[in-house]
Amino acid sequence: MKLPPLEYACPASLSEAVALLAAGGGDARAIAGGQSLMPMLAFRVVAPTLLVDLRKPPELKEIRISADGVRLGAMVRWRDIEDDARLAAAHPLLKAAVEHVAHYQIRNRGTVGGSIAHADPAAEMPGICVTCDAEIAVIGSAGSRVIRADDFFVGALTTALEHDEIITEIRLPAWPANRRWGFREFSRRRGDFAMAAAALFYDQDAGGSAVNAHVGVIGLGDRSRRLPEVEAALNSQVIDEALIERAAEITSATVDAQEDIHASAAYRRSLAGTMVERALRSAAA
16 A cells, blocks of 8 residues: 655754654654554554654664663664674673564664564564663653653553654663573564563572573563563572473463464463473573
């Protein structure tokens, strides 16, 4: 289908972009990579009167790594993450998740900010943000603010962004060198959205027991979520085969899952347990 009639602007600065969105009064939309927005326009899921292209502000394209963690500008592409060798040590969980994002053509254009603003429940980046306690920095006509990832994602395709706000960067906390981590995803075909995925990490104390366990699941409900029951079962314990199997059982028994044309809720709950089990085995190894 052809796109609906609309105007197009490509501002050179964030302040100009914010002003254009504010003037649109809710009928303007920011476009980053466009890999989700363009199909939505074609199918009339959304019909803004103005598209505000964010490709020019240079500060949105930076990947910064410091002792405080990793900061990804909103216009950083998936390919930029793949090509940045520093991230293999600075945030290997992020690097592993990006390998599952769609196909290389999409990764050449798709952006982290676009994925987060779109908030697809089956997308990898929102799941990484929730699992890793990320913060989302945004700017709007009322000024700048920082939103916790767990508060940013409200539901399917719904976020805490106001109509005149733009994501500027994603802040991921520092990643200890000896942290154990795992990522597993299941989809019908390579590059499809996840039917279920698990992202997790934990640190270890002097005795080898897990501490600070974070376990998140993707693709099961209206948004990615942490699994506090599984985290509680892992913390203060040595991760062995029996505990991994127990974590999988807890996941399948407690996780919320929705039914759709692709899978029943029961199948997704079982699949989530398998993904957590495999991710934990990878982390323990």
